[in-house]
Amino acid sequence: MRKVKFKNRNWDTVANLHLPDNFDETQNYPAIVCVHPGSSVKEQTAGLYAKKLAQNGFIALAFDASFQGESGGEPRYLEEPTARVEDIRCAVDYLTTLDFVDKNRIGLLGICAGGGYAANAAMTEKRIKAVGTVVGTNASRAFREANFLETLEAVSAQRTAEANGTEPMITQWTPNSVKEAKQTGIDEFDMLEAIDYYRTSRGKYPTSNNKLLFTSMSNLIMFDAFHLAEFLLTQPLLVIVGDKVGAFGSYRDGFDLYSKAASKNKKIHIVKGASHYDLYDQPKATAEALNELILFFNENLLSK
Structure with missing residues (x-):
């Protein structure tokens, strides 16, 4: 693995470039960009998938989103969908500069919110030849189903306060512990599993610090990751849930992404008995997902 950097606008995006076993710089390899979930970093689940893809013959690039992790950009902890x-387009730009990457065989994998961003990027980024998602979410849908009007009012008030000298409001993606969650009345298993993954030794990583700039919420509420997929998402597509x-x-x-996508070559695979967070790192669930992904990318990248 190599730590590398590429530009998004005027800041550095920091990434890990995972290389195949017996890597030979004189050869030409297919490559896959791996996009992490919201609140995550490149060393977590995106890195797990990237490492396994590299072991199966692909160059795999996992990067920290702008404003987060080791990547640059201000303000910090901003979750900005656009x-x-x-970031994904810039990651593809970077891969095209590497002599050992086949520019005509670049794929894309996104996990959780990264799956939504991946699907959205592929609609207009036709250098991407195949798209896989694992528990991909349209993050805006989830936020719109909450008290979004109240949230937008609060964001507006916070922006006014910050324009007049108040410090930016930094909130959290999740409670810091299961105990803290339950004390506030949260007992839903996806959230509890998120805490178990991100806030314990299971998946915790120092640069994934559970911080979110509150004013990001207006961006998240507005952004529909699957908008126009029925017209523009034409590449081969594998959806894993x-x-x-x-x-x-x-x-x-x-299922929404699968049904909307204009792709003629598309498949949805259901991992039986697996939760959202099982597909982040649990060996049985991720092994099944990776088997499907490797077959899919072999068919749509290696055979080209």
Whole structure:
């Protein structure tokens, strides 16, 4: 693995470039961009998938989103959907500069919110030749189903306060512990599993610090990751979901993306007995997902 950098606008995006076993710089490899979930970083689930894809013959690039992790950009902890989509385009730009990457065999994999961003990017980024999602979510759908008008009022008030000298409001993606969640009345298993993944030794990573700029919420509410997929998402598509359905909605979003996509070559695969977060790192669930992904990318990238 190599740590690398590429530009998005005028800041550095920091990435890990995972290389195949017996890597030979004189050869030409297919490559896959791996997009992490909201609140995540490149060393977590996106890195797990990238490492396994590299072991199966692909160059795999996992990067930190702009404003987060080791990547640059201000303000910090901003979740900006259009910037996250641009991150993907810039990652493709970077891959095309590498002599050992076949510019005509670049694929894309997104996990959770990264799946929504991946689908959205592929609609207009036709250098991407195949798209896979694992528990991909249309994050805006989830936020719009909450008290979104109240949230937008609060964001507007906060922006006014910050324009007049108040410090930016930094909130959290999840409670810091299961105990804290339950004390506030949260007992839904997707959220509890998110805490178990992100806030314990299971998946915790120092640069994934559970911080979210509150004013990001207006961006998230407005952005529909699947808008125009029925016209523009034409590449081969593999959607992977688990059938243990939780409140985060990735099962429903997976079927929504599958049904909307204009792709003639598309498939949805259901991992039986798997929850959203099982497909982040649990060996049985991720092994099944990776088997499907490797077959899919072999068919649509290696055989080209």
